[in-house]
Amino acid sequence: MTKFDELKKRFPNLIPVQELRSNVSIVELAIHYGYLLKLNKGKARPVLENVSYNDVILIKNARDASQxxxxxxxxxxDSGTIINFIRNRLSTVFSKFNRSGEDEFKNIVNVLYDYLRIDPEQVNLNQVATSLLIERSSKSAFSLDLFDIRPLEKDNYLGTRRIRSETINSPEFIHRIATQITYFDPQIKQVVDFKEVKATPSxxxxxxxxVAFPYYDGVSIEVTGLELRNENSKLHAPGSDRxxxxxxxxxxxxxxxxFIxxxxIDALSHKQLRQMRGDNVFNSMYFSTGGQLTPEQVNTITRYINASTKASNWRINLAFDNDVKGHVYDLQFIQxxxxxKFPLRVISVGLHTIGYALPIQEAYSLFRKDLLDxxxxxNKTISHPSFIPKSSDTTxxxxxxxxIDQINDQLTLSIPEVNLPLSYLSKSLLxxxxxxKRICVSKSTTKDFNQDLQQEILKMDEQRN
Structure with a gap:
């Protein structure tokens, strides 16, 4: 008997959505539709990849399908429950269920029903693969006591990135950066835990x-993670909440x-560039997202900003890297x-393209029309023969x-992952x-502000010589 038959006995008319969620794991469904386990990734959360659609996902609460x-x-x-997972992939992974003219939710339910009807032996195989992925994804809790943390050494890695001691000791960053000591046993050629070192000091x-940068979650005053940097590596301490x-x-x-x-290191570089131009006023706060951006980090940053004492003319500067990823982060933060004001829903529209479904409610009609205009x-400007992109590439x-596409009553946008259209859409939404009035996009001249700093120092050195 399939799981679908079992549920139909209990719910002869309609299987409740919560029952569907409890009985179909996102991991199982993904594996069934061609996603592969990334065993070298996801020490904290399971990671799967569908190579055909360039789709990499991570799973939270992997042990409980209902959560x-x-x-x-x-x-x-592009996140949420199994319902969101299917909805955002109806045009790609689950396209065979995307029947034109049918209610979208019915198409989603059909995906779940189809999986519930498959052979129980196949379900068992999917569950074995799921268990393998979950077992190796047990996250250890972060504790600062597990690390040897000391005041920042005078000669440290930041010097190789041209960060001056005056910047490190500025009001913005003083006591915010530390040294973390790693212990290596040359006999067994392994790193030794600090707890073991303390037990056998000789x-x-x-x-x-x-160099250790402490992380905070905006809820407690405790350190919740460490970003560790040296000449050879860039990593986060085990258990860090990223x-x-x-x-x-x-x-x-x-x-x-x-500044976000x-x-x-980019935050320090930005501050140093300001110092070099004569701006030493202590009026700014810097945030770093550690090379990524999550919705929870956006919430944490806005929580800190809301709690801050602010001048009447305060502003948020989105200063992510001046590359495609940085422009994507701008758009995601703004969204x-x-x-x-204008809720955009992420949809899957293909490789190297970001898709949004526009809100269809009448309350958003004026905003929607202005955005489409x-x-x-x-697009008219881009299509004109005289258009020359600011890039080494050509059109x-x-x-x-x-x-802009329309499917039934739903309008969607497909934005290529290229700086120009991403930047234009961010600016338009703002x-x-x-x-x-409060938020602006502030980009470096080169890829990031540390590259800007190094170029500025090189230029000054050349002028002296």
């Missing part, structure tokens, strides 16, 4: 120093500027802040157009929502 949620790596807005070991936590600078007495960047004007090799 399971997913997140697409690199696109935090143990002959080799010591290595890392989902919710961020690195942050000391808050000024009255903040005028909030991908790395703590999350727009949830009440802007996109049509943008023959890169698609710059934002595609202006149409009025968020541009």
């Amino acid at each position: 399971q949620v997913y997140q697409r790596v690199g696109n935090f807005t 143990y002959p070991l080799i010591l290595f120093s890392n 989902t919710m936590s961020v690195f942050m600078s000391n808050p000024p007495p009255k903040a005028e500027q909030f 960047l991908e790395s703590a 999350q802040l727009l949830v009440t 802007r996109i049509e004007a943008y 023959d090799t890169i698609n710059f157009l934002i595609t 202006e149409l929502s009025g968020l541009n």
Whole structure:
């Protein structure tokens, strides 16, 4: 007897959605439809990849199907329950169930029903693979006591990135950065836990120093993780909370500027560039997301900003890297802040493309029309023969157009993962929502602010010589 037959006996008319969620694991469904286990990834959460659709997802609450949620790596807005997982892939992974003219939710339910009807032996195989993935994804809790943390050494890795001691000891960053010591046993050629070192202090070991950036989650005052950097590696300490936590600078007495960047080194570099240009005012707060961006991190940052004492003219500067990923983060950050003004829903539209379904309610009609008018004007400009992109690539090799499609009553946008259209859409959303009064996109000249800093220092050195 299939699981579908069992449920139909209990619920002859309609199987409740919660029962469907409890009986179909996202991991199982993904494996059944061609996703492969990434055994070298996801020490904290299971990770799966569908190579055909360039789709990598991580799973939270992997042990409990009823509480399971997913997140697409690199696109935090593509996340949620198994319902969201299917809905956002009706045009790709589950396209055979995407029947034109049918109610969307009915198509989603048909995917779940189909899986519940498969041979129980196949279900068992999927569950074995699921168990393998979950067993190796047990997350250890973070505790600062497990690490040897010391005041930042005078000669440290930041010097190789041209960060000066004056910047490290500025009001923004003083006491915010530390040294973490790693102990290596040359006999067994392995790192030794600090707990074991404390128990046997005379143990002959080799010591290595890392620069440690502490992370905070905006809820407690405790350190919730560590980003560790040296010349050879960039990693996070075991147990670090990377989902919710961020690195942050000391808050000024009255903040005028909030800068949100991908790395703590970029934050230090931005501050140093300001110092080099004569701006030494302590009026800014810096946040680093550690090379990623999650919805929980957006919430944490906004929580800190809301709790800060602010000047009347305060602003948020989205200063993610000046590359495709950085522009995607701009758009994702803005989208999350727009949830009440103009809720965009992520959909899957293909490789190297970001898809959004526009809200169809009448309350959003004016915003929707203005946005579509802007996109049509943008596409007209891009399509003109005189258009020359600010790139070494040409329009023959890169698609710059934002595609507008309509499926039944639903309008969708397809944005190529290219700087220009991503930047244009971010700017349009900020202006149409009025968020541009408080939020702006602030990009480095090169890929990131540390590269800008190194170029600026090189230029000054050349001028001296």
